Amino acid sequence: MPSWLPVLLIGMVVALVVGLGGYLFLQAGLHRSAPTLEQATRTGAAAVGQAVAGQFAHALALGIPLAELPGVEPYLRRIAENSPQVEGMALLDADGRTISSTMQGTEGTRFPISAGGTRATLVVAPETPLIDRAMRRVWIALAATALLAGAVAGGLVAFVTRLHQEPAQRRFLADMRGIADGIFAVQPSGVYRGPLADAARALAQCVEGVRAARRNLVEAAATIRAIDFDGSLGRRVDVILQPIDRRYAFPETDDDASARTQGSSVAWRLALLFGLYAAAFPYVANFAIDREPEGIAAAWAPVLPLLAELAAACLGALAGATRAGRNGGALLAFALLFGVCVGATYWCRDYGVFIALRCGAGLSAGFVAAALLCRYRLDIRPRELATLLIFAALFAAPLLAGLYGEAIGRRSGFLLLGIVTVVAAPFIAVGMGASENGATARAASRFGRGDVLLGMAVLPAAAMILVELPIGVGFDDYLSGGGAIALLAAAALAAPALSPLACAAAMLAAAAVLHLPVPYPGVSVFAACALLGLAAGGMFKQIVDAANRPWIAIAVGVAGGLALIGALRHAELPFAYLAAAAALVVIAVNLAGRHRPATAGAA
Amino acid sequence: MAPSSRIILAILGATCAGLALCAALVFGSLDRLSLRTAEANVDFLLTQLGDTVEANVGLGLPLADIRVVQDLIERAKVADAQVLAVEVFSPDGVSLFNTDRGSIGEPIPPVWQNAVRFRVANERWRVEEPGSIVVGQVIRNDFGEPVGYLAVTVSGEARGEHAESVLAGLARQAAVVVPLALLAVLAVAMALARYSGRGFARLAERLGDAQQPPNRALPADLATEADRVLASVRQATDDFDRATADVLKVDESEERHAA
Numbered sequence: 115m116p117s118w119l120p121v122l123l124i125g126m127v128v129a130l131v132v133g134l135g136g137y138l139f140l141q142a143g144l145h146r147s148a149p150t151l152e153q154a155t156r157t158g159a160a161a162v163g164q165a166v167a168g169q170f171a172h173a174l175a176l177g178i179p180l181a182e183l184p185g186v187e188p189y190l191r192r193i194a195e196n197s198p199q200v201e202g203m204a205l206l207d208a209d210g211r212t213i214s215s216t217m218q219g220t221e222g223t224r225f226p227i228s229a230g231g232t233r234a235t236l237v238v239a240p241e242t243p244l245i246d247r248a249m250r251r252v253w254i255a256l257a258a259t260a261l262l263a264g265a266v267a268g269g270l271v272a273f274v275t276r277l278h279q280e281p282a283q284r285r286f287l288a289d290m291r292g293i294a295d296g297i298f299a300v301q302p303s304g305v306y307r308g309p310l311a312d313a314a315r316a317l318a319q320c321v322e323g324v325r326a327a328r329r330n331l332v333e334a335a336a337t338i339r340a341i342d343f344d345g346s347l348g349r350r351v352d353v354i355l356q357p358i359d360r361r362y363a364f365p366e367t368d369d370d371a372s373a374r375t376q377g378s379s380v381a382w383r384l385a386l387l388f389g390l391y392a393a394a395f396p397y398v399a400n401f402a403i404d405r406e407p408e409g410i411a412a413a414w415a416p417v418l419p420l421l422a423e424l425a426a427a428c429l430g431a432l433a434g435a436t437r438a439g440r441n442g443g444a445l446l447a448f449a450l451l452f453g454v455c456v457g458a459t460y461w462c463r464d465y466g467v468f469i470a471l472r473c474g475a476g477l478s479a480g481f482v483a484a485a486l487l488c489r490y491r492l493d494i495r496p497r498e499l500a501t502l503l504i505f506a507a508l509f510a511a512p513l514l515a516g517l518y519g520e521a522i523g524r525r526s527g528f529l530l531l532g533i534v535t536v537v538a539a540p541f542i543a544v545g546m547g548a549s550e551n552g553a554t555a556r557a558a559s560r561f562g563r564g565d566v567l568l569g570m571a572v573l574p575a576a577a578m579i580l581v582e583l584p585i586g587v588g589f590d591d592y593l594s595g596g597g598a599i600a601l602l603a604a605a606a607l608a609a610p611a612l613s614p615l616a617c618a619a620a621m622l623a624a625a626a627v628l629h630l631p632v633p634y635p636g637v638s639v640f641a642a643c644a645l646l647g648l649a650a651g652g653m654f655k656q657i658v659d660a661a662n663r664p665w666i667a668i669a670v671g672v673a674g675g676l677a678l679i680g681a682l683r684h685a686e687l688p689f690a691y692l693a694a695a696a697a698l699v700v701i702a703v704n705l706a707g708r709h710r711p712a713t714a715g716a717a
Numbered sequence: 718m719a720p721s722s723r724i725i726l727a728i729l730g731a732t733c734a735g736l737a738l739c740a741a742l743v744f745g746s747l748d749r750l751s752l753r754t755a756e757a758n759v760d761f762l763l764t765q766l767g768d769t770v771e772a773n774v775g776l777g778l779p780l781a782d783i784r785v786v787q788d789l790i791e792r793a794k795v796a797d798a799q800v801l802a803v804e805v806f807s808p809d810g811v812s813l814f815n816t817d818r819g820s821i822g823e824p825i826p827p828v829w830q831n832a833v834r835f836r837v838a839n840e841r842w843r844v845e846e847p848g849s850i851v852v853g854q855v856i857r858n859d860f861g862e863p864v865g866y867l868a869v870t871v872s873g874e875a876r877g878e879h880a881e882s883v884l885a886g887l888a889r890q891a892a893v894v895v896p897l898a899l900l901a902v903l904a905v906a907m908a909l910a911r912y913s914g915r916g917f918a919r920l921a922e923r924l925g926d927a928q929q930p931p932n933r934a935l936p937a938d939l940a941t942e943a944d945r946v947l948a949s950v951r952q953a954t955d956d957f958d959r960a961t962a963d964v965l966k967v968d969e970s971e972e973r974h975a976a
Contacts, residue, residue, distance in 0.1 A: 120909045127905045128732050131898045136739035142890035143743040146882040151747075151754055154875065158758035161797060165765065196764060198757045248750045255742045263735030267728045267902075274724050283917075287942065294945035296953065308721055309914035309921060316924035320950045327957035334964040347967055354963045362953055463831070517738055521745035 117280070121272045129264025136256035151245055158199035159240035160223060166193055167225035167236045170205065174229035180207060186214040201241030208233040255520050255593055262513050262600075269505055277381060277494060277502075279310070286314055293317070297363045298324050328364065331355075380490040381499055383542050384483065387449075388507035390535045391479045393515040394456060396595040397524050398423075398472065399584035407465035413683035416585050419469045421676050423476035428669055430480025439485030442544065448485075449539035452478035457532015460525050482542060496658055501607060504651075508579070508603030516588075516596020524592065563707050564660035565667035567614055570700045571653035572671030574621060574693040575602060575646045577679040580672070582689050587639050594636070598643045605647030612652025614704040620649035621697035629690035646693065653700075721910035725903065732902045736895055740887050744880075751879045752850065755799075756843070759852045759869050762793055762800070763841075767854045767867055770805065774858050780807065780865045786814045793869075801849055802870040805856070808863055825868075829853070833866060842866075849873045923947075 173183055180186075190203040194216045204220035205213045213234070222239035292299060298321045335351050342348045399416035407415050430448070438444055455474035462468050492499065519527045579599050588595015612620070624645035632638045661667055678692050766789060773783045780786075790803035794816045805814040810825045810833075829851065832842045844851040853868040916936045923935060923943050935943060 120913055123909060124728060124906060128728065128735065128902055131732060131901055132735035132739060135736045135894045135898050136743070138890055138894050139736075139740050139743045139887055142886040143747050143883050146886035147747045147751070147879060150875070150879045150882070151750060154751070154754045154758065157799075158754070158761070161758060162761050164796075165761065193761075197761050199754070245750060248746055248753075252742060252746045255746070256739055259735055259738050259742065263731055263738075266735075267731045270727050270731065271724060274720065274727075278720055290942045290946050294942065294949045296949060298953065309917035310720075312921035313917040313924065316921045317946070320924055320946065324950055324953045324957065327954045327961070331957045331961040331964065334961045338964055338967055350967045351964050354960050354967070358956055358960050361956070514738075517742065521738065521741040523745075 117275055118272075121268045121275070124271050125264040125268025127264075128267035129260045132263040133256065133260030136259060140252060140256065148245070155199045155245075156223070156240050158197070159238050162193065162197045162200050163203075163223055163225045163236055163238035166190070166203065166238075167227050170227045170234065170236065171229040174227065174232050174234070177230055180205065180213055180232065180234050187216070190214060191216045199240055201239040203239070204237040206235040206237060210235070251520070251593075255517060258513065258593065258597060259517055262510065262517065266510055269510070273502055273505075276498060282310055286310060286317070289314075289317060293321060296361055297365065299363075299365045324362075325364065328362075331358070380486050380492055381494045381502055384486055384499070385502050385506035386538055387479065387482055387486070387542050388503050389511040390452075390456075390531065390538065391475070391511075392507035393511040393531050394475070394528065395512050395579055395599060396515050396519060396584055396588050396592050397527060399581050400589045400595075401459070401524060401528075402465065402468060403585060405463070405465035405468055410465070411684060413686075414680045415465070416581050417676050417680035417683075419465075419472045420580050421673065421680075422469050423472040424669065424673055424676065425476075426473040427476035427480035430477040430482075431484035431665075434481035434484030435488045439481065439489055445482060445485050445543040446539060448478040448481040449543040450536055452482065453532050453535030453537075453539055455532075456535055457529050460529035460532070486542075496664070497655070500654065500658065504603055504607055509600045509607065512579075512596040512599035512603075514596070516593040516600075519592030519596070527592070560662065561666065562660070562662045563703060564657040565663055565670075566703050567617075567653060567657050567700060568661045568664060568667040569671035569674065570696050570703070571617055571650045572668050573675040573678070574624070574696045575606075575650040575675075576672040577675035577689070577692055578602065578643060578646055580676060581679045583639070583643070587636055598640055601640055602643040602647035602650075605644040606651030606654070609648045609651030609655065611655035612649070613656060614653065614700050617649040617653040617656075618697040618700040618704070620645045620652065621693045621700070624649070625690040625693040625697065628693070629688060642693070721914060725906045725910060728906050729899055729902060732898060733895070736891070736898060740891060744883055744887055747883050748876070748880050751876050752845075755850060755871055755873075755876060756852055758799065759871055762797065763852060763854045763867060763869055766790065766793055766803070766869075767856060770856050770865075770867065771858075774856065774864055780805070780856065781813050787818075790814055790816055799871045799875075800869060801872055802868075804868045804870075805865055806868065807865050813865065829868065845873070846870075847873075848877070850876065 170180065170183075174180065186205060190205065194200045194203050201222075202215070202217035202220045204215035204217075207213055217239075220237050220239050222237055225236040225238065227234040227236060289299065335355060338347050338351050342351075398420060402416045402419045403412070405415075410418065433439070434448075452475055455471045455478065459468065459471050462471060494502075515527060515531070518530060522530065579602060583595045583598050586595075587598060624642040627638045627641045627645065630638075658664060675692070678695070679689065682689065682692055769789055770780070770783065770786055773785065774780055786805055790805065794800050794803050803816050804812055804820070804825075806812045806825050810830050812820050812823050812825060815821050828844055828846075832844045832851075833853065840855045842853045842855075844853075849870050850873045851868050851870045853866050855863045856865040856867055858864050916939050919935050920939050920943055924946065934940070
């Protein structure tokens with residue numbers, strides 16, 4: 115069975131089941147809710163009808179004939195437009211002829227008007243646009259939830275297969291090939307139950323038979339040598355043993371399976387940490403501007419908390435990379451602090467306090483991430499780690515945050531996120547023995563061209579994710595914000611490795627899509643997100659192996675994106691300029707690299 | 718726990734979380750819709766009252782001196798049974814007109830002040846209190862300056878009943894849907910895990926009982942490797958046994974030679 119088939123099947127089944135469950139929940143909810151809502155809407159429409167009919171009765175009582183009342187239609191239209199529970203209104207004379215109407219064939223509740231000896235009727239057609247609009251959003255949200263659940267389930271299967279099963283299977287098959295060639299060793303697979311473990315045990319049993327035969331031979335040879343006083347017997351034994359020794363090998367088995375398992379486990383912990391951290395992305399910038407800071411330019415209000423948070427995260431990462439990061443207690447304390455800072459945002463009303471809380475979250479998350487990365491040996495390739503982290507942090511987490519923001523709101527979303535983080539803190543920080551990380555050799559390398567290109571690819575995507583979306587389409591619409599971030603991440607994950615020029619072209623296309631007038635501005639933002647994701651993902655896959663300091667490059671790219679979008683907003687320039695500027699820098703760096711001999715470590 | 722069991726548990730967890738999120742989304746949307754419907758019913762009242770008060774303010778009268786406001790808000794309360802109270806208060810948060818006349822001159826609750834300060838959107842603000850919802854509107858003079866605020870308190874009882882009813886419906890549906898959904902996912906996941914692991918399960922049988930002919934066919938690549946392994950094991954065992962016998966014969970031949 116191809117490895118993608120179970121991923122696809124599980125993803126589809128879970129998406130289908132969750133989608134169907136969501137549909138049934140909606141039907142159950144509507145069954146209870148619709149009569150109440152329709153009644154409330156009718157009551158509201160009736161209140162409007164009575165008030166308007168009262169106005170007409172007042173006019174009639176003053177002796178003004180209805181036919182001569184000025185501006186009846188604009189008045190009725192204004193009332194209908196400002197009353198969501200009213201679809202249309204019509205004023206009829208005593209004979210039922212329409213004097214004025216906001217729409218053709220208005221039918222609905224009738225309110226008799228009788229005053230000054232004249233009779234008339236006001237017809238109010240109640241409508242449920244609120245219900246229709248809300249249902250459209252619920253459908254979209256349920257579809258997104260089904261998609262997310264399917265993607266997460268499929269992703270789990272894919273990553274577990276990739277990170278755990280395939281390496282164990284590869285080791286097992288290598289052992290089989292070795293045994294077939296006369297090398298009798300079975301490496302511990304790190305898997306203790308299941309078909310693969312059974313097969314490994316059966317293989318070890320086969321090898322044990324050979325080892326037993328070998329032990330008999332060794333004992334026999336030792337017995338002969340023990341009675342060999344002149345060495346003549348030993349020489350004859352050696353003649354027998356030499357071809358056997360040449361043909362078969364019995365190396366000591368590698369007993370480092372636990373370290374390998376631990377390496378994959380760190381990747382999962384990092385994915386969880388990054389996911390919890392990034393789940394706040396759709397909220398932070400719009401929460402910041404809602405605090406209405408005094409003495410800070412509006413352009414910088416959403417950017418400053420993010421810049422401060424990034425600085426704190428870098429400081430935390432520096433601290434986590436030191437000996438302090440080896441302290442298990444400190445690791446747990448910072449993981450808990452992270453959750454507390456996020457959850458406490460629920461009670462935050464002040465801009466300064468919000469910045470302090472985000473700094474606390476950044477500092478603690480940076481510390482834990484760096485400690486995990488530096489303390490444990492990661493048995494996973496950078497590309498696989500990046501895929502896992504992008505999936506968790508930029509696809510699943512923001513979409514999930516957008517969905518529960520839709521369900522429970524932003525402040526409650528922060529609280530829920532904080533609670534989940536506190537609950538998950540022991541899983542992130544506890545339960546692993548220390549193991550040395552040998553992957554520090556590249557830390558001494560200098561910042562190269564690959565790093566610059568990586569930073570430039572990250573720059574517009576970061577500005578889009580952290581600021582442009584949360585204060586744009588994602589303002590008070592967290593599902594759209596989270597969905598757009600997830601789209602960007604999906605494009606990054608799906609992107610093939612692209613040359614720097616192709617990435618620059620994608621960024622320029624994003625700038626053009628945003629800048630050129632299009633009939634649906636929301637669509638252009640989503641298209642730009644896909645293009646920026648394509649550029650960032652394509653660039654990452656092309657040059658990640660050539661980047662000497664990818665983490666620093668990413669941090670610099672994010673900081674640059676935040677600073678530039680703040681400056682652009684201050685100058686009242688559109689976001690498209692930022693994407694275009696990043697594209698031009700990528701082109702310039704690429705051209706400069708062609709004319710210069712490659713330096714050590716450069717792409 | 719076998720790796721496949723862990724994955725299946727994680728998949729069931731994701732399914733459960735997805736269903737819980739669906740239920741939360743449905744509940745949240747319907748609850749918000751109920752609130753919005755209640756607000757929409759207040760919108761008209763607020764707009765009418767606000768327009769009338771602003772028209773008087775526009776004549777140049779200070780808000781506190783427009784005595785007709787008290788009659789207006791009392792008539793509005795009487796006209797709608799859902800309206801519990803109507804109040805007009807100054808920018809300092811002191812009640813100027815109130816359907817509860819005893820509260821005139823008293824400060825408004827701090828939660829209202831916070832709402833006015835932080836939650837004004839499209840000239841409206843809202844506070845959800847136990848059993849009631851307060852919807853307010855800014856009153857501005859001709860220069861656009863806020864000169865006061867109008868607050869209508871409507872009963873939240875209907876909303877509470879609506880929420881309870883929806884929750885009960887969702888809970889009843891969840892009691893059926895969630896186990897069925899989990900069973901469906903469990904069945905598919907287990908079948909897939911069994912199918913994808915069958916190659917190694919058969920390989921374990923083949924390696925474990927090499928003397929018996931294989932009962933079930935192995936995938937081609939594993940079959941080749943298994944045959945090579947078993948042949949190698951047999952060959953090696955024979956080689957070692959033969960060598961052991963040869964070594965022991967060295968001793969016997971020496972004894973014969975000595976004899």
